[in-house]
Amino acid sequence: MTKNCNFIEKLREVGLRPTKQRVKMCEVLFNREKTFHFTINDLVKMISEKMSEKISLATVYNTVHAFEKKGYLKEISIDSHKSYFDTNISAHHHFFDEDTHELIDCDESDIDPVNIKKNITGKKIKSVEILIKVASDNQTQK
Amino acid sequence: MTKNCNFIEKLREVGLRPTKQRVKMCEVLFNREKTFHFTINDLVKMISEKMSEKISLATVYNTVHAFEKKGYLKEISIDSHKSYFDTNISAHHHFFDEDTHELIDCDESDIDPVNIKKNITGKKIKSVEILIKVASDNQTQK
DNA sequence: AACATACATTATAATAATTCTAAACTATTG
DNA sequence: CAATAGTTTAGAATTATTATAATGTATGTT
Known part of the structure; x- marks a missing residue:
């Protein structure tokens, strides 16, 4: 996979060591054509399915936040109960389907x-x- | 206080019994000129300061959500850590001061x-x- | 390739916000 | 004023997130 090299580079840019957990995370996050929206x-879940070994919640939180801080992920707040993240980091807007x-x-x-104007x-x-x-x-409005 | 009568009416409209805790909440929430933004x-805190008796967290949550459901309060989501509510229920937008x-x-x-257009x-x-x-x-962007 | 070291991962504990529960209380209606 | 339906409350439960501290691992140096 030549892709993994990109991920390793990407991680390095962000100042993170390319461990196998992080590389796997990158695969899930960035190895796609389309924008990807997700919660932690x-x-x-997706990473666990893709990996035989377990990944700890803490690692996912830490790494997601590291990416966010460096601008590789964007947080989107819909309601107080859910944090969504977005791999599309350009300035853009969202529809949220309440159903x-x-x-x-x-x-x-x-x-x-x-x-x-203000x-x-x-x-x-x-x-x-x-x-x-x-x-x-x-549907009634929330 | 003629105001309290309004609050009692308001509570009735919403289908809530006008208990003293709820009337006190209404005073804090709706007895003001300007829009009011708050977290639970x-x-x-504000209610406790205004009342000699204690009010329970659960009551505040329940009543705020009852008002929200009926459209007397609006929830505004800034980030995943804080729920803000707004007494201005008309369609309008917000500035959020990160400082x-x-x-x-x-x-x-x-x-x-x-x-x-979409x-x-x-x-x-x-x-x-x-x-x-x-x-x-x-300030750096969050 | 082996080493030292700095950084990562992990399970678990801690924290915070919110919701649930069940018992005690109170506004309302007749 | 008694019955009842709805409320309040403290505290337990739940959920999402963050901190901790012991163990593990990638990396540059030799």
Whole structure:
């Protein structure tokens, strides 16, 4: 697998040693065409399925957060009960399907740029995020 | 206090019995000019200060969620660690000050309406929320 | 290749936020 | 004012996350 070399490089860039747990994590996270949204729990399950050995929760938390800090993952907050992470780190917005609890990326072309006319004195805008909650018609709003 | 009568009515509308704990909660929540943002913890503290008797955490959680369900409060998700609630239940957006952890309402006039060109088949848009994170210039992005 | 060392992993304990439970209490209705 | 249906409460249970400390491992040096 030439892919693994990329992952090892990536880990090095981030300042993490390429251990087998971390390389496996990278495979799950970054070895895909499409953007990938997940919770820590999802991730632990997926890694466990892909690996004969066990991976500890703590390792997953630590490594995910290390990636987040360095900008390889983005956290998306939908409600107070769930942290979603996103492998698409460009500035973009989301749909959240309340029926399936699925997160869907918006393309840049899906939403016109937001025009903010107010600013807080002495403060800089760090990010602008739009979350569009959707549900099937018969569903009541949360 | 004529105000308390309103709160008793309000509680009745929501289908809750107007007990003294709940009336006190209403005073803290709704007896103000300006929008009010709070976490459950903030709220418990504020109520305790206003009341000689203790109020239990469980009661605050239950009542806040009852109000939320009925649309008298709105939950705002900033990060996975904190639930903020908002007494301003109209559709509106927020600034979040990463330095002070303060939530600030946007007026309707502060942000142009969002134009969404994509839609998810079979799904209806339930809400559109913009969160603008700000911090002082020397602060690094979270 | 073996070593030393710094960094990782792990299971488990600790913490924090929230929800559940069951017993005691209270507003409401008749 | 008594019966009852709904409330409050303290504390236990649960869940997500973080910290800890002992053990294990990747890495650069030799």
